[in-house]
Amino acid sequence: MYSTDRRERTQIQQLTSFVKAWSQIDPATAPFLGTWTAWEETKSIYPSSVKGRVCIIDGFIPNENNIGFRFGQGTVSNGRIKTDSYILIHQGNYLGGVFVYNNEPGIYEYAWPKPLKNPAELMRRVPQSDRHRNHILEQFQNAGCTASRPNRR
Known part of the structure; x- marks a missing residue:
């Protein structure tokens, strides 16, 4: 890693x-927010409307089976994110x-x-697979995810 x-x-x-704005809403998830970079991958971690939950868009080298x-x-608990396949x-x-x-x-x-990009902008470089990209955008929206600052009430 560099x-x-x-x-x-x-x-x-x-x-x-x-992160500071979101820490007022959900302090457990706020430190994880952003687009994190590795050698051949990224993890864009977004806030969710559900407290204690984050949305993750993994970016990796595409092949014939994926975009x-x-x-x-x-789910954030005890300072960790737990998903179905790994812990952050x-x-x-x-x-x-960790896997x-x-x-x-x-x-x-x-x-x-780095700062989060709107998922549509994040995936704009993959026009050959609109169906898959649209499915990810739909999942993102249905899960109550956002790339925006929290609303002030």
Whole structure:
């Protein structure tokens, strides 16, 4: 994993402001929010309208069977995100994806979160698979996910 922060100052400020706003609504999920980068993958972690839940769009290298994006949800508990297939742990500017594959434990490292993009913008580079992209966008919307700041009431 690269150890140098390559984010622009405006990206850091934008994400910090977004996380701070969401920490007023759901302090458990707020530290995880953002688009986290690894060597060949990203995890875009979005807030949900359900307290303690996050929405995750995994980005990875596409192949003939997929467009390189997958939607999922996770539940935050005890400072971790638990999904159906992995657990995410967070410390500072690092995120670890803990998993078991072929009966072997592993951890995949992500770092330096950037501001979230609207999912449609995030997946705009995959026009050849509108049906799959639209399905992810529908799942995102149905789960009460957002890329926006919380509404002030």
